[in-house]
Amino acid sequence: MAEFVNKVAESGLITIDLETWYPKEEIVVLDLKDYLFMGMIVKEKEFRESLKKTDWEAYRNKMVSVICSADAIIPSWAFMLVASYLQPVCKELSLATPEEMRKQIFLRNLQTINPEDYKDQRVIIKGCGDTPIGDFAYLEATKILRPVVRSLMYGEPCSTVPVFKRTTT
Numbered sequence: 001m002a003e004f005v006n007k008v009a010e011s012g013l014i015t016i017d018l019e020t021w022y023p024k025e026e027i028v029v030l031d032l033k034d035y036l037f038m039g040m041i042v043k044e045k046e047f048r049e050s051l052k053k054t055d056w057e058a059y060r061n062k063m064v065s066v067i068c069s070a071d072a073i074i075p076s077w078a079f080m081l082v083a084s085y086l087q088p089v090c091k092e093l094s095l096a097t098p099e100e101m102r103k104q105i106f107l108r109n110l111q112t113i114n115p116e117d118y119k120d121q122r123v124i125i126k127g128c129g130d131t132p133i134g135d136f137a138y139l140e141a142t143k144i145l146r147p148v149v150r151s152l153m154y155g156e157p158c159s160t161v162p163v164f165k166r167t168t169t
Contacts, residue, residue, distance in 0.1 A: 013157050014118065017126040018133050018141060021109035025091070027063040027098040032082065033070035040072050047078060056089050064093040065101045103136065110140050115148045125163075127155040 035050045037043040064086055068074055079095060086093045094101040125141055138154070145152055146164050153160035 013122050013124055013153075015124045015126055015157060016113075016118075016141065016145075017129060018110070018137050019126075019129050019131045021106060021112070022131050022133065022137075023063070023102055023105040023109065025063050027065050027101055028059065029065045029067055029098060030059070030082070030086070032066065032068040032074060032078070033072070036068075036070060036072055039070050042072070042074055042078050048081070051081060051085055054085065056085050059086055059090045061089075061091045063101065063105075064090045065098045066093060066095045067097060103134065106134075106137060107140055110137060110144065113141070113144050115144055118145055119148045120150050122151045122153075123149045124153045124155060124157060124160055127161075 033039050035042075035047055037046055066079070066082060066086070083093065092101075092105065094104055096104060123145055125138060125145075142152065142163065149164070150166050151162070152164040153162050155161050
């Protein structure tokens, strides 16, 4: 009787799933439009008063995306003031849309990959998953891994696309 051999398991390939570093926390939005006079103008006294009246506990341990959906000119000090209220309570804050914020966090998370863990290895960056991973993440992972890996591929162990292979001289 012939013995079945799992060639993928014996290949020494390491599969990396970028979803591991994808930020999964909910991001809540703080829209500065709600703090503007007539939804358009920053009037310092009124702006400060409306911030003082805000229930900042609603943002406790949350990821907060600060935006302004109105076409208004917001002075720099206003963003600083909002940050001074949010920072002590929220987990993370960014002057960005929720999508931009998630991308920023994802890129920062990818920077925690220790390239030395993959030195001289044959690595596959998993291509399919439950979470849509942006192309920027694949590019970033390649930048991190290419200098150290023996080879880098995209896809699944049974079907890969070669991306990089170190040549020996």
